[in-house]
Each structure stands twice: as C-alpha cells, then as structure tokens.
Amino acid sequence: MSAMIGEPLPQPLTLPPAWQGPRARLSLVREGLGPVRIDGAWWPRSPDLVNELPPLLAALAERWGYITHVTVDGSMWLPGASAMVLGGRTLRIIRSTSAGHRHTACLLIRGVGRCDLIVVPPDAPEYQARRLMAATVVRY
Template sequence: MTDAGTSPHDGAKPPRLLPDEIHTAVAPGTALLRLETTGSRQSLLDGAWWPRSRDVERELPPLITALTEYLGPLTRIGLDASAWNGIPTRLVVDDRVVHLDSFPVGDDTVLITRGDNDHFSLMVVPPAADPEAARTAMARAVRADNASQAAEILLAELPHPAGPQGGTAG
C-alpha cells in the first residue's frame, strides 16, 4: 500500500474526483480551493483544508498566505474554539493583521472573511485523517455541484472510529 493513493496492482483504479497528479499532491497542510467570487455562489463550501495539527499559530499563517495570493487581503478567520488549541485574537501574517474569531462552527469548518462582508467557507479535514480518505473528502468538497455540508462529507468519506469503550451490549 502506498501513501500516494496509487495501487501497487496493475488492475483498474477506482475513478477519482481529481486528476492523479493533484490527488497525490494533497497532503496535510494542503488547501484545495474552488473559488466563485460572484454573489451567486451555489455550493455550500468554497474549498477544503487539511492542517497538520490543531495549533492555530502554526497552521494558519501558511493558509492565510496562500489564500491572500488568490483572494486578496483577508480581514477575519472564524474558528471553533473547542477544536483548536489557543486561538489568539489576531495574527500578523506578511505584515498584515488578520483577526481571529471564535464561532461555534464545528471542528469541520473555517470561515474566511475578505473585506467587510465577503465570506468563504472551507471544510477542515482532521489532521490525523487517512490520506486516501482525506483526499477523497477534499475533492468532494471542492466540486462545483457539491450540496453537502462539511460534516456530511467527512462522515461519508472518513473511516469512523470504533464505538465507545466499555459500552453495554443490548
């Protein structure tokens, strides 16, 4: 088994939502974006991000830099405080202040604000996710016809942990 998402067998591979060269490049820390900057965005998600950890000060600066390159200056990022380690009120990235807000959006979503009122929603893949499942979930999130929320995609695509320990049989 390989981490690159390829099969060691020469048989037919299952169809992928992303071309192989992009699919294999997706790793923790990757942001996949499908940005529609008009007011009539059809999809619930604008992209997907797979951080390496839940450390805000380590993970957000590279994301902010990458997003700023495509969106222009970001003003705010909304995160769920229960999912991230120590959210400061702001970060300075590339000599710009980006305010961080704590919202109960869930551990599966990050809200990005450009300007005063232009919002983008990114699905957040858990840092410890299986690489193949994470890539599949990210590809599904960025599809133009996606009508699923981040939690739905992650539940459908990521392996579920075993039931609670010590449960009673019924």
C-alpha cells in the same frame, strides 16, 4: 479573554510577512462558478492554528487578497491568540463554540466577501482526508 483595569492588554502574535514552510493542503472550487456555499476544503497538519494559518493565507492570497478575520471551530484547535500580525496587518481570530461552525473555517475579506472552508481534522487518515477534499469541491 478580559483584562483587569491597569493590566496591559494581550499583544497579538507577530509573524514574519512571508511564509517559507510547506504549502497548505487545500482544494478549492473552481473560480467562475458563481456564488457557492462552500469554497473548498483545508487539511491542516496540526491543531495549532497559529502555525497553520500562515500557509493557508499565503495559498488564498492571490484569489482572495487580504483576509482580515477568521472564525474557526474552537473545539478543533489549541487555545491561542485572538489576533496575529502578518505582513504588518492584523488578522482577528475567533474560536467559535456554536454548532454552526463545526469543522469549518470562515475567512472574511474586507470589500470582497468571505471564503468558507470545510476543515478536515489534522489527524484524519490520508485516504479519508483526500476523499473528503475531493468530494467537497465536486459537490459545491
């Protein structure tokens, strides 16, 4: 989104620093296996990325620390902010339209690396979602 000269720039969405809601539905590859292509699978509850990211980031904080950027499959999510402020820090959000990001989320962690997740569509039937999540952590 671009702004015309003289227009104020869009402000990032500000959220409370601590997540108090339901936990993220997430399965991760066991630590200590060395480099892997896919770090796990995530099954969000809705296509609203702004509401889904806080529990995901809270779940990943201990293992990966402060995540600075997230790139997601733009076709899976509602349009929204290109940044969020969480705990006083800005998270950049990139909604990709390229085929390389289909059904994935790539989270970048400055000084650490990246976390790549398969994203199970929010409306997937529970039995399919759980099977995919389990298969993802076994396969990779």
